[in-house]
Amino acid sequence: MKNAIENTNSPIIEDSCCHPTPEITDNTTVDDCCTPTATTEKVEKSIFHTYLPAIFSFIMLIAGIILDYLNIAFFTGGVQLVWYLLAYIPVGYPVLKHGWDAILKGDFFTEFFLMGIATIGAFALGHYHEGVAVMLFYTLGELFQHSAVHKSKQNIKALLDIRPNVAMVFRNNNYVSVHPQEVKIGEKIQVRTGEKIPLDGKLLSTNATLDTAAITGESKPASMYEGENVYAGSINLENVIEIESTKVFEDSSIAKILHLVQNATSRKSKTELFIRKFARVYTPIVVFAALALTFLPYFFVEDYVFGDWLYRALVFLVISCPCALVISIPLGYFGGLGAASKNGILFKGASFLDSITKINTVVMDKTGTLTKGVFKIKDIKTFGIDEAEMMGYLQAIEAQSTHPIAKAILKYKNETTYSASDVLETAGKGLQGTVNNKTVLAGNKTLMDLHKIQVAVESIYIVDSIVMIAIDGEFRGYVTIADEIKEDAQESIQQLRSLGIKKIIMLSGDKSSITEKLGKELGLQESIGGLLPEEKLKKVESLKNIPGTKVAFVGDGINDAPVIAASDVGIAMGGLGSDVAIETADVVIQTDHPSKIARAIKIGRSTRAIVWQNIALAFGVKLIVLILGAGGIATMWEAVFADVGVAFLAILNAIRLQRMHWD
Numbered sequence: 001m002k003n004a005i006e007n008t009n010s011p012i013i014e015d016s017c018c019h020p021t022p023e024i025t026d027n028t029t030v031d032d033c034c035t036p037t038a039t040t041e042k043v044e045k046s047i048f049h050t051y052l053p054a055i056f057s058f059i060m061l062i063a064g065i066i067l068d069y070l071n072i073a074f075f076t077g078g079v080q081l082v083w084y085l086l087a088y089i090p091v092g093y094p095v096l097k098h099g100w101d102a103i104l105k106g107d108f109f110t111e112f113f114l115m116g117i118a119t120i121g122a123f124a125l126g127h128y129h130e131g132v133a134v135m136l137f138y139t140l141g142e143l144f145q146h147s148a149v150h151k152s153k154q155n156i157k158a159l160l161d162i163r164p165n166v167a168m169v170f171r172n173n174n175y176v177s178v179h180p181q182e183v184k185i186g187e188k189i190q191v192r193t194g195e196k197i198p199l200d201g202k203l204l205s206t207n208a209t210l211d212t213a214a215i216t217g218e219s220k221p222a223s224m225y226e227g228e229n230v231y232a233g234s235i236n237l238e239n240v241i242e243i244e245s246t247k248v249f250e251d252s253s254i255a256k257i258l259h260l261v262q263n264a265t266s267r268k269s270k271t272e273l274f275i276r277k278f279a280r281v282y283t284p285i286v287v288f289a290a291l292a293l294t295f296l297p298y299f300f301v302e303d304y305v306f307g308d309w310l311y312r313a314l315v316f317l318v319i320s321c322p323c324a325l326v327i328s329i330p331l332g333y334f335g336g337l338g339a340a341s342k343n344g345i346l347f348k349g350a351s352f353l354d355s356i357t358k359i360n361t362v363v364m365d366k367t368g369t370l371t372k373g374v375f376k377i378k379d380i381k382t383f384g385i386d387e388a389e390m391m392g393y394l395q396a397i398e399a400q401s402t403h404p405i406a407k408a409i410l411k412y413k414n415e416t417t418y419s420a421s422d423v424l425e426t427a428g429k430g431l432q433g434t435v436n437n438k439t440v441l442a443g444n445k446t447l448m449d450l451h452k453i454q455v456a457v458e459s460i461y462i463v464d465s466i467v468m469i470a471i472d473g474e475f476r477g478y479v480t481i482a483d484e485i486k487e488d489a490q491e492s493i494q495q496l497r498s499l500g501i502k503k504i505i506m507l508s509g510d511k512s513s514i515t516e517k518l519g520k521e522l523g524l525q526e527s528i529g530g531l532l533p534e535e536k537l538k539k540v541e542s543l544k545n546i547p548g549t550k551v552a553f554v555g556d557g558i559n560d561a562p563v564i565a566a567s568d569v570g571i572a573m574g575g576l577g578s579d580v581a582i583e584t585a586d587v588v589i590q591t592d593h594p595s596k597i598a599r600a601i602k603i604g605r606s607t608r609a610i611v612w613q614n615i616a617l618a619f620g621v622k623l624i625v626l627i628l629g630a631g632g633i634a635t636m637w638e639a640v641f642a643d644v645g646v647a648f649l650a651i652l653n654a655i656r657l658q659r660m661h662w663d
Helices: 002-006 040-070 077-104 111-124 128-160 253-262 270-299 306-320 323-342 350-358 387-398 404-410 445-450 489-498 512-522 533-544 558-566 579-584 595-630 636-659
Strands: 167-171 174-178 188-191 201-203 207-211 222-225 241-245 345-347 361-365 371-382 420-426 430-435 438-443 465-471 474-485 503-507 526-528 551-555 569-573 587-589
Touching: 040 077, 040 128, 077 111, 077 128, 111 128, 111 270, 111 306, 111 636, 128 636, 270 306, 306 595, 306 636, 323 345, 323 350, 323 595, 323 636, 345 350, 345 595, 350 569, 350 595, 361 533, 371 387, 371 404, 387 404, 387 420, 387 430, 387 438, 387 465, 387 474, 404 465, 404 474, 438 445, 445 465, 474 512, 489 503, 489 512, 489 595, 503 512, 503 533, 512 526, 533 551, 533 558, 551 558, 558 569, 558 579, 587 595, 595 636
Parallel strands: 361 503, 361 551, 503 526, 551 569, 569 587
Antiparallel strands: 167 174, 167 188, 188 241, 201 241, 207 222, 345 587, 371 474, 420 430, 430 438, 438 465, 465 474
């Protein structure tokens, strides 16, 4: 089974819809199986046909064994040989064909070659039922492995079904619905409120408000204007907008996600690479050892019988086949990848399942990672005025603003309604206007100082974002706005500590006072604010220089990309929208839950444990049965267990990852 994971053309399942590691081209959609036009009915039919040869061989083998046991008169000689050949051919021919094809390419020492020699030799010695059994159980092992891989692959596909798959394109004086793959550069696309932008493009509408948190990591919705670039995955928050596509589907962020998923198994772990190299050396050694076991005893054993020693050598070959190792280890990692995707976590390769188990320091960005990136009113304080009345004045003037803080204020439920006029906005300071025939100021302390308004002393020392209100020259109160902490932020810190993570640090571009306050709330050892992207990078690099330190950085957006790339394991939050984060990260958390960082580490550790359990199982059983086989104690049936049986057990062990929970 060595090539069953490494290659797509498995001898047993080559006609089925999905191979263990199918190659999916850019033209293949998530709903496809292995070809863009495959349907569920075709898939089920193909899988049924895949199992038919094994079912037929199994029935013929059992019937033959029963006929042998009953000593039926006609079941001897040529009849018996033909019967078992009919049982052998459906499962044996594909293996022999692959072995021959490999030989023609110069690759002699494959598991197909080992199985072919062993089973043909068994037939030559008259051990028909054993020859059929070896090939049948080998086939069943591959089918079982195929089923396990297919399940893991479906978990990954299901995760990607949430991607945008419709674009409203202007053609023939009308908007028509097409797949984003069909959109050409320069075509006009309509995006309705609440929809994701399907392709990267240029804004044609006068303005737009987009949720770009997954792309830039910014907590504030972006106000975009005509001619500016917009990105696939951004969510249109207000009004119907039009964009002109500037990239084809294959170059969009969503297409890159598909590419990453389909190639997730191409990055092998060090353990996996070692086992593959080991198998390439090990297999020819086994073949020559079997030859030696056949002929060398002639010179040392008095009652040497060629047939007996040839049988021992054939048993030795079957036992020695490295299927259990070479199949179960990649399958273990593939199972880990599938289990992770089922939990909303995308590892870009098996190597990162290994890498994440060694992490002992986690560095996190603030906005979008530990906080929701959504502004919300935290506190309201009034002086000499009723709260509802003050908020009526404030909401009236903020209604004229498109700033995200204004939107947070407007969410306040208030029955008092005023209207504002003559509203002027001073960049970086706030708003001034007339409400209910009164002059209203709403902004920061700089705006108050500009108009010589005496503010309450307590307001000067507030850490959170603050909007001060003055009415007719009198300070009337303030509203504090804060980015809300994610519900599972505290839990994620506790879980990381329980996993033995020595150091958890928060780095942010937000002002130091806000960052430090949040750090204290979460109980972090270190929280540093006011950092530029290059300063974050320097901090992470300094941590990496400490001997024995393995750093994971968790962030989102373009500003975090350099740090994500530089860390030992880069983790991106909010996968589907973040083009740059996905490009640079090693692990993508598909939802915005920081608690899944700890879950990713747990999945990595579980995967590694199962892989090493399989290695120990395979080596242990094979070594014991090899000794028994060389001594003439083990038969071909024990050899089948040592090879295919151990592979079955290892695959079952790997499948456990699909049923595990990491809460």
